[in-house]
Amino acid sequence: MSKAKKRRESRGFGNHRQGFDPIRDFDPSRGSLLGELHALRDALRTQSIRFDLVLEKMRQGLCFFDGSRRLVVANRRFAELYGIAPEAIRPGMELREIVELRFAAGSVPEMTRADYLEWREGVVGANQPADSVVKLRNGRTIHIHHEPLPDLGWVATHEDITEQRHSEDELRRRNLHFDAAIANMSQGLCMFDAQERMIVCNLNYPTMFGLSPEFVQPGTSLYDILQHSVDIGVAADNADELYRIRREIITARQPRNYCETLADGRIIDIWHRPMADGGWVSTYDDITERRQAESRIAYLATHDALTDLPNRAFLRDRLSHLLIAKANDDSKGSARLTALLLLDLDRFKEVNDTLGHASGDKLLRMVAERLRALLGKEDLAARLGGDEFAILHHVADGRGAAILSQRVIDALVAPYNLDGHTANVGASIGIALAPENGSDPEALLTCADLALYRAKALGRGRFAFFESEMTASAHQRRALELELREGLIRGQFEVHYQPQVNVTTGQTCGAEALIRWRHPVRGLVEPGEFISIAEEVGLIVPIGEWILRQACRDAARWREGMRVAVNLSAVQFRGDHLAETVISALSAAGLPPARLELEVTESSLLEETDATSRTLHQLRGLGVRVSLDDFGTGYSSLSYLRSFPFDKIKIDRSFVREVTASANGAAIVRAIASLGSSLGMETTAEGVETKEQLDLIRAEGCTEAQGYYFSVPRPAGELAHLLGSNIEMGDDNLLTNDRFLRNAGKVA
Ligand code: C2E
Ligand code: MG
Ligand code: MG
Numbered sequence: 001m002s003k004a005k006k007r008r009e010s011r012g013f014g015n016h017r018q019g020f021d022p023i024r025d026f027d028p029s030r031g032s033l034l035g036e037l038h039a040l041r042d043a044l045r046t047q048s049i050r051f052d053l054v055l056e057k058m059r060q061g062l063c064f065f066d067g068s069r070r071l072v073v074a075n076r077r078f079a080e081l082y083g084i085a086p087e088a089i090r091p092g093m094e095l096r097e098i099v100e101l102r103f104a105a106g107s108v109p110e111m112t113r114a115d116y117l118e119w120r121e122g123v124v125g126a127n128q129p130a131d132s133v134v135k136l137r138n139g140r141t142i143h144i145h146h147e148p149l150p151d152l153g154w155v156a157t158h159e160d161i162t163e164q165r166h167s168e169d170e171l172r173r174r175n176l177h178f179d180a181a182i183a184n185m186s187q188g189l190c191m192f193d194a195q196e197r198m199i200v201c202n203l204n205y206p207t208m209f210g211l212s213p214e215f216v217q218p219g220t221s222l223y224d225i226l227q228h229s230v231d232i233g234v235a236a237d238n239a240d241e242l243y244r245i246r247r248e249i250i251t252a253r254q255p256r257n258y259c260e261t262l263a264d265g266r267i268i269d270i271w272h273r274p275m276a277d278g279g280w281v282s283t284y285d286d287i288t289e290r291r292q293a294e295s296r297i298a299y300l301a302t303h304d305a306l307t308d309l310p311n312r313a314f315l316r317d318r319l320s321h322l323l324i325a326k327a328n329d330d331s332k333g334s335a336r337l338t339a340l341l342l343l344d345l346d347r348f349k350e351v352n353d354t355l356g357h358a359s360g361d362k363l364l365r366m367v368a369e370r371l372r373a374l375l376g377k378e379d380l381a382a383r384l385g386g387d388e389f390a391i392l393h394h395v396a397d398g399r400g401a402a403i404l405s406q407r408v409i410d411a412l413v414a415p416y417n418l419d420g421h422t423a424n425v426g427a428s429i430g431i432a433l434a435p436e437n438g439s440d441p442e443a444l445l446t447c448a449d450l451a452l453y454r455a456k457a458l459g460r461g462r463f464a465f466f467e468s469e470m471t472a473s474a475h476q477r478r479a480l481e482l483e484l485r486e487g488l489i490r491g492q493f494e495v496h497y498q499p500q501v502n503v504t505t506g507q508t509c510g511a512e513a514l515i516r517w518r519h520p521v522r523g524l525v526e527p528g529e530f531i532s533i534a535e536e537v538g539l540i541v542p543i544g545e546w547i548l549r550q551a552c553r554d555a556a557r558w559r560e561g562m563r564v565a566v567n568l569s570a571v572q573f574r575g576d577h578l579a580e581t582v583i584s585a586l587s588a589a590g591l592p593p594a595r596l597e598l599e600v601t602e603s604s605l606l607e608e609t610d611a612t613s614r615t616l617h618q619l620r621g622l623g624v625r626v627s628l629d630d631f632g633t634g635y636s637s638l639s640y641l642r643s644f645p646f647d648k649i650k651i652d653r654s655f656v657r658e659v660t661a662s663a664n665g666a667a668i669v670r671a672i673a674s675l676g677s678s679l680g681m682e683t684t685a686e687g688v689e690t691k692e693q694l695d696l697i698r699a700e701g702c703t704e705a706q707g708y709y710f711s712v713p714r715p716a717g718e719l720a721h722l723l724g725s726n727i728e729m730g731d732d733n734l735l736t737n738d739r740f741l742r743n744a745g746k747v748a
Contacts, residue, residue, distance in 0.1 A: 061158035063098070067151035069124070070094060081142065081158055082107035095120060109134050124154060133161070141165045187283040194278025196222040196250070208268065208284055210234045222246060236263045250280060259287070267291050304383040306361055307368035315382040315390050319441040322392065323434055336394050338434040339401035342448040343408065345387035346426035346460040351418075354639070359418040363425065370411045374404075390448075398433060398465060405429045405463035413461065428455040429463035437466050450474055481537045483519070484530060488542055492518050495550050496713035499722050500565065500684060500706045503698040508722050510563030510597065512706060513551040514713040515543070531569065540569045545581050552589035552596065554716045558723045565597040567629065570604035573612045579619055586624075593623035599650065600626065602634030605643075616644055627684070631672065641679065649676045651702065653687020659696045666700060673701035 055062060061078030065071055071093045079086040083105035089098065099117055102108050108116060123130050123146050130146040143159045182189050188205035192198055198220045206216045209229050216225060226246070227239040235242055249256050249272050256272045269285040302314035310318070322338050329336070345367065352360035364387065371381040371389065380392040391408065395401050412427040430452025438444040447466040453474075455464035487493060497511035517525040534540040548566050555564035572578050586593055598619065605612055620626055627648035628640060632655055641649070651672050658665025669685065676683035685697040688707030697705060711722065 058157075059159065063156045063158075064153070065095065065124075065155075066153040067149075069153070071098065072153070074098075078158060081160055083138075095124070107136050107138060107140075109136055124148075127152070185283075187285045189281065189283050190216075191275075191281045192222060192279050198222075198225070199279065205284060208286055209262075233263055236261055250274075307365050307383050309368050309371075309389070310380060310382040312382065312384045312390075315380065315384070315392070316441045316445075318380055318392060319444065323439055323441065323444075326435060327439065336396065337398075337401075337436070339391075339393045339395050339398075339404070340432045340434065340444050340448045341391040341393065341401065341405055341408070341463075342384075342430045342432075342445070342452045343389040343391065343412075344428050344452055344456065345389075345412070346428055346456075348387035348425050351416075351423045351425060355418055355421055355423065359421065359423070362418050363416050363423055366416050367412060367425075370414075371408065374407060374411055395433075398431075401431050401433065401465075402463065405431060409461060409463065426461040428452060428460050430455050430466065431463060432466045447471075477533055477536075480530065480533050481539070484517075484534055484537075484539050484543075487517055487519070488539065488546070492520070493543065493546060494518055494715065495547055495554065497554070497564075497716055497719055497723070498706055498713040499711050499719065500563075500704050501710050503685075503694065503702060503705050508562070508710075509704065510565060510595075511555075511558075511719065511723060512565040512599070512713070513547060513554075513567070515547050516713075535569050535571045538571060540571045541575065544569060544572045545585070548581065549585045549588060552585045552591045555595055556589045556591045561595070562723055563595050563597050563625070564591075565599050565627065567599045568604060570601075573604055573615055578615050579622075582619055582624060583622065586622075594625065597625040597627055597648070599629040601629045602640060605640050613644060620645070620647075627682075630686075632668070641675070641681075645679075646681055648682040648684055648704075650684045650686050650706075651697075653685075653707070656685045656687045656693055656697060656707070659685075659700070660690070660692050666696060669697055669702065670700040673697075673703075676703075677701060 055073065055075040056077075058075055058077055061075060061081040063071060063074045063078055071089070071091055073091060074089045076086050078084075079089055082102045084101045084107075088101055096117060099108075099113070099120065103113055111119070123132070127148045129148065132144050132146075134142050134144060136142060139162070140160055141162045143161045145157045145159075147155045147157075149155065182200070182202040185202065185204070188202060188208045190198060190201040190205050198216060198218055200218060201216050203213060205211075206213045210232060211225070211228060211234075215228060223239065223243050226235065226242045229235040230237075230239045230242070249258070253274045255274070258270055258272070260268045260270060262268060266286055266288045269287045271283045271285075272280055273282075274280045302311055302317070303309065304311045319338075319340065326336075326338060348360065348363070351363055364383070367389065368381065368383065371391065375381055375391065375393070378394055382390045382392075384390055391404070393401065393404055395404070408429060409427050412425065416423045416425070430448045430450065432438065432444045432447035432451060434444055437447040447470075450470040451464045451466040454467075454470060455462045458464060494516045495513045496516050497513055499508045500510045500512060501507065502509050515527050515531075517527075517530055519525050531540065534543055551564045551566050555562065558564075568578075582596070582598070585591075586596060600616070616626055625647040626644070627650055628646045629650045630652045631649045633652045634640075649672060651669060655665060655668050655672070659669050673683045682703045683701070684704040684706055685693075685702045686706055688694050688697065688705040688709045690709055693707075694705055694709055711719065716723070
């Protein structure tokens with residue numbers, strides 16, 4: 001290698017940064033002049049090749065004009081950019097000519113030639129570096145950089161920035177969306193970097209925490225924000241503690257959801273999500289109202305809306321907690337008992353029916369108030385529904401529960417003033433003790449329920465403790481129920497009839513149908529032993545329908561005008577089918593409606609008065625007779641006489657028994673009979689057993705009588721002679737009747 005060549009290399013030929021300037025770098029002191037000239041020529045050639053290469057590789061289009069405003073060089077990219085054939089562009093061309101080529105190719109902005117040229121001339125004439133962005137007719141966007149040269153020439157670079165512009169636009173659009181999204185989200189949002197400095201937050205964030213928007217500028221540190229919220233009294237804790245909790249969450253680098261309660265009680269639900277770069281995003285939701293609504297719902301689900309007492313669900317829950325706690329306590333030797341009192345109001349229905357539901361509601365609220373006043377902090381009173389309440393109470397022994405029960409009964413029995421009306425109700429209570437009666441809520445509730453059943457059966461206004469044989473009697477009742485169902489299917493029921501006699505004429509005017517159950521083992525069972533159970537379990541409906549149909553069929557064979565009386569129970573009025581059943585029974589038997597008499601008791605009238613009275617009116621409209629049975633035994637018989645036009649009053653046999661025993665008895669029968677006659681109703685004396693009673697009730701004004709004096713209830717076949725003929729009032733007949741009595745074993 002020649003020396004010159006070595007020198008050239010050592011000077012860094014091809015060094016892109018410095019470049020080789022043949023004039024500047026010419027060194028006449030070195031070597032022969034010819035050699036140096038050769039080297040210079042070589043160098044120039046090499047540089048020109050490199051320059052061309054660089055020009056061709058450029059991303060931008062380039063035009064180089066000299067001081068005489070003629071093109072020195074333009075690269076291929078320039079031609080491509082404007083859709084011009086590269087060979088059409090030649091050195092020496094004027095700017096105008098090139099502009100012409102572009103117009104021909106259509107790669108010019110929406111401007112006239114003259115305007116465009118004027119603009120370009122202006123840029124060149126200004127002799128200043130200039131940048132402009134031009135949108136071409138073909139939709140492309142070009143960035144042109146104009147760089148003047150010292151010789152008044154210039155270099156212009158042209159870059160297609162269409163895609164770049166697109167992505168910038170897209171980014172701008174996305175940023176706008178992002179801004180809109182975070183500005184409009186219902187939560188507060190904050191983004192922090194790895195150095196715990198805020199990157200961005202929406203307006204909800206400072207608003208939620210009462211911070212001024214100026215304070216939460218990007219760059220504010222997390223600690224400063226926390227400290228500030230403590231300073232202005234928003235945060236409930238001190239800044240160090242708040243920061244410690246945050247740091248724990250930040251360094252865990254896991255998504256977290258937690259709540260913070262502010263000084264004013266608001267609850268903020270915070271979602272923390274770490275970001276890949278070590279920062280995080282937090283969203284903040286004020287869930288105070290939601291929490292309040294949730295706790296309100298939870299409260300409503302466990303409390304009775306009327307009295308605000310805990311409800312059955314709450315009681316069951318508390319009971320099960322207590323029983324678990326008790327089991328633990330017992331293992332430590334505690335002797336305390338938990339008493340569960342089930343309480344049922346007596347005669348509440350009457351208040352509801354006579355004074356209306358609003359008064360009933362008021363009374364229930366007053367009952368709740370009285371219970372609250374009686375109980376201690378540890379006790380619990382609950383309303384289970386209707387007029388049923390429960391009390392949970394801790395006692396040392398059963399005596400404690402008995403004392404409380406009596407206090408409750410005494411407190412509830414005091415009269416209630418309901419908007420000027422005085423109402424009297426009582427309470428019956430069933431008591432179960434844990435753990436001895438049961439150790440789970442269900443079992444205990446069942447025990448208390450059985451005890452309550454007993455308390456009511458004992459005559460109400462009382463309390464009763466659960467006893468294990470109650471379970472047995474409950475089982476017996478269950479067994480009886482099954483037997484009743486079986487009896488109904490197997491046709492074990494019979495109807496017996498007891499004649500009803502007109503006391504003036506002595507004529508039998510009809511008979512009352514009384515059910516009997518011919519039990520395969522127990523023999524003939526009287527209704528007193530099974531009617532109440534049948535009512536309890538609803539079996540009275542099919543049984544009642546059966547007897548109604550049977551009685552109508554039997555009566556249809558009796559003498560013309562002979563009536564049959566059928567007892568109806570309250571339960572039969574509950575469904576909508578009673579009237580339908582009666583009509584169907586009458587038409588199936590071909591019995592005129594006037595020959596059917598339905599006996600209702602006050603207890604049937606006590607329930608659902610509206611529906612019951614509608615049904616009664618409907619039946620009476622058909623011509624069926626309706627009588628009020630067992631008159632005088634109920635609570636407000638007189639008010640029922642006013643509410644429905646009965647055809648007949650049946651004076652209960654307890655008064656008839658008194659008629660011969662006391663002057664009062666006779667006076668009562670007389671009063672009822674005269675009431676009946678003034679209301680246009682017949683009066684039947686029930687349970688007439690002697691001639692003396694018969695004479696007296698006749699003297700007091702009763703129109704009919706029924707009782708063992710005439711006949712015990714007997715199968716229809718055995719009474720055919722009575723139902724078809726007159727009964728003589730003489731001694732002969734008495735003998736006949738006595739025979740009946742002896743046969744039936746009813747009287748000694
Ligand atoms: P009730 O409707 O008041 O029927 C009269 C009851 O008094 C009958 O009792 C009858 O045998 C009895 N009795 C009649 N005369 C005398 C008497 O001189 N002295 C005495 N001590 N008692 C007399 P029974 O048949 O045991 O019926 C009792 C109750 O069972 C009936 O009272 C009625 O409420 C009910 N009952 C009977 N059959 C039916 C029925 O088919 N359906 C419904 N729902 N209840 C019925
Ligand atoms: Mg009756
Ligand atoms: Mg009766």
